[in-house]
Amino acid sequence: MASSSSASHSVPASMSQSWNYDVFLSFRGEDTRRNFVDHLYKDLVQQGIQTYKDDETLPRGERIGPALLKAIQESRIALVVFSQNYADSSWCLDELAHIMECVDTRGQIVEPVFYHVDPSDLRKLKRKYGEAFGEHSVGENKHKVESWRKALEKAGNLSGWVIDENSHEAKCIKEIVGTISSRLPSLFTNVNKDLIGIETRLQDLKSKLEIQSGGVRFIGIWGVGGGGKTTLASAAYVEISHLFEGCCLLENIREESSKQGLKKLQENFLSLVLKTKDVVVGSEIEGRGMIERLLCRCSRIACLVW
Template identity: 45%
Template sequence: MAASSSQYDVFLSFRGEDTRKNFVSHLYDALVESHIKTFKDDKKLEKGTSIPEELPKAIDESKFAIVVFSMNYATSSWCLDELVRIIQGKIQRDLTVVPIFYGVNRYEVEEQRKMFAEAFDKHEANVDREKVQIWRKALTEAAKLPGWVICNGDSEAEIIEDIVKYIQKKKQQIPINTASNLLETNSRNVSFWPTTLDFLSSFIFSHFPRSLSLFFFSRFFQPESQVLVNHQEVAPQA
C-alpha cells in the first residue's frame, strides 16, 4: 500500500447496531468539538456486499484508528475487513490503533470467545478459510494493544474525555511530513505479530501484581510512554 498524506486525524471503526446512536455518537461529537478531524461512516451498510471503496481510503489517510469492539462487532464482515486494513496500516506505516472494549472483555476479542466465537462459527461455514484466519489474527493483534474497557456503571463521559486528551497529545508528537518517509509493503505478506512492548505489557500484567507491574512500566518506560490502569485495563497515555 502506497503511503499517502493524512486527511483525517481519526478513523472510527464500530458496529452500527451496537454503538452508533450512543457511545460512538458521543465520542464523535467530542472529537469534532476538540478540532480532531474524524471519519465516521454514517451509511447503512448492506449485508453480504464488499467493503465500500471510501472506507479503506479513509483508513489509509488517517493518523489514528479507534476500534470500538462490541457484542456484534465480529458478526459484520465489513467491520472485520476494516480491522484487517487498520492492522495493515499499523504495521506498514505506524498507524496508531486504540481499541475500546464496549461491554465485552478484552479476552473475548483476543481469543474469539462467547459472542465472537458464535460469529466465527457462522463465518467458517460461509467464508473462505484463509480469510477467516486473517480476520482472527487481526482481532488478536488489536486486542493486545493498550486501550479502554467500558463496563456497566463506568462513566462513558469520563472515558471519552480521556480518549480525546490522548489523541490530542499524540497528535502533537506526530511529525507533519511522516508520510514521505514511509516504506511500501506488500499487503499479502503482512503478518500480525505484536510489537515487543505489546508483548511485554501483556506478559507482565498477566503474571505479576498490578502495583508491581505499574512500578515496572513507570520506572523503565517513562517519560516516552506511560501505562496507567483505567477501568480494569491498561489504558494508553501520551
C-alpha cells in the same frame, strides 16, 4: 472503568506519511452508532480532530468497501470500538484486518476501546466473538477467517480502554478524546520553528511558563514592532495548547474591542474555550461573571492575546 491507552507504535522516519484524517473511527453500527459512538464522534470533532465516520464523511454515491479502505489508509490513528456484535460484521472485520496491515506498512497508530467486551474475547474468540466466527467459518467468507482471527488477536493484545456497566461513559469519552488530542500535536509541524534563533527564545519562554508546576502564569512579551513578538507567542501556543482543557487565541484585542466592544471579545473568548458558537453575553458585567465561573471550573486554560 476506562484504562489509559498506550496502544502506540514507534514509527521509523522512513514511514513518515501524509494523512488526510486524524482519526478513522471503526465501530459496529447497530451496537453503538446512536449512543456511545455518537457522543464520541461529537467530542472528537469539537476538539478539532478531523475524524472519518462512515455516515458523516462518506461521499454520496461511493461504494462503501473501497471508500472505507481508502479512508483507513489516509488516517493517522485508527480508533476501534469493539462491541459485542463487532465480529458479526464482515465489513468491520475487513476494516480491522486492513487497519492492522496499515500498522506495519504505514506506521498507523491503533487505539482500541473494549465496549462491554473483554480483550480476551478477541484474543481467544470467546462468547459473542466465538459464536460469530463459528458462523463465518462455514459461510461465504470462510477464506478470510484466518486473517480476521489474527487481526483480532493482535488488537486484543493492545492496551486500551475497557468500558463496562460500572464505567462512566462521559468520563471515558473525555479521557479517550484527551489522549487522541495529546498524540496529534507531536505529529504536527510548528511552521515557525525553522526561523533562525527562535528555538532558543521558545525554550526560554516555555521555561518561564512553568507549565507543570500548576498555578496561574501571565507572561508579557515587550519589544519594538516587527521584532517577532507575535511569531514567538504563536509558536509557543502551537506547542503547548494541547496540554490544556481549554485554549484560545485572541488577535488584535485593542482594535477589536474598540470596533466591536468588550462584550463581543468576551463572547469570542468563551466560544473558543468552550468550543461552541452559541455563547451570548448580555452585558460586560455578565461576561466577567461567566468568565470567572469558567476559570474556576476548568483547572487548565491557555490564552494567547495581543
